[in-house]
Amino acid sequence: MPRKSGPYRPPTSMTLAGIPVRRELVEWLADQLGEEPAGDRLSRALDNDTRILGLEIAEREQILGALEDPPAGLEELLAVLLQEHTSRGNAKGSSSVKKSPTLDSPFPIGGTRCTP
Numbered sequence: 284m285p286r287k288s289g290p291y292r293p294p295t296s297m298t299l300a301g302i303p304v305r306r307e308l309v310e311w312l313a314d315q316l317g318e319e320p321a322g323d324r325l326s327r328a329l330d331n332d333t334r335i336l337g338l339e340i341a342e343r344e345q346i347l348g349a350l351e352d353p354p355a356g357l358e359e360l361l362a363v364l365l366q367e368h369t370s371r372g373n374a375k376g377s378s379s380v381k382k383s384p385t386l387d388s389p390f391p392i393g394g395t396r397c398t399p
Contacts, residue, residue, distance in 0.1 A: 297328060298335040300343065300367070302360045312349060312357075321345035343367060 296303045304312075309325055316322025321342035328336045338346070343364050350361040 293332045294334045297333060299346070299360060300338060300363050302363055304360055305356055308354065308356050311354060312346060315349040316345055319345045340371070 294306065296305050297309045298304070299309070306329070309329060313322050313325035313329060316325065321338070322345075324336070324338075324342060347361070347364045347368055350357055350364065353361050
């Protein structure tokens with residue numbers, strides 16, 4: 284027997300950076316971001332009743348900037364975006380420095396491990 288469908292209800296949350304965020308908080312974020320690309324994208328996603336939105340790094344950075352003093356309910360998103368931002372910063376910093384395989388190796392140039 285086919286299931287009756289009731290009136291359409293938009294999703295109550297949207298997943299951003301793997302975190303479910305209540306719809307009204309996504310609306311708040313979109314308002315805070317205004318004409319920024321991330322703000323436009325969030326607004327379109329709300330209009331389309333998007334449930335999961337993949338964000339570009341630049342959009343994540345813009346959202347992070349808007350979360351300087353987040354309302355209740357956005358702390359987890361702030362923590363995740365801040366963690367990602369910090370990780371990206373560390374990855375960029377470490378990849379730009381070339382390490383010498385000889386100096387970083389536990390083996391001296393001759394190939395035999397030295398033990399104290």
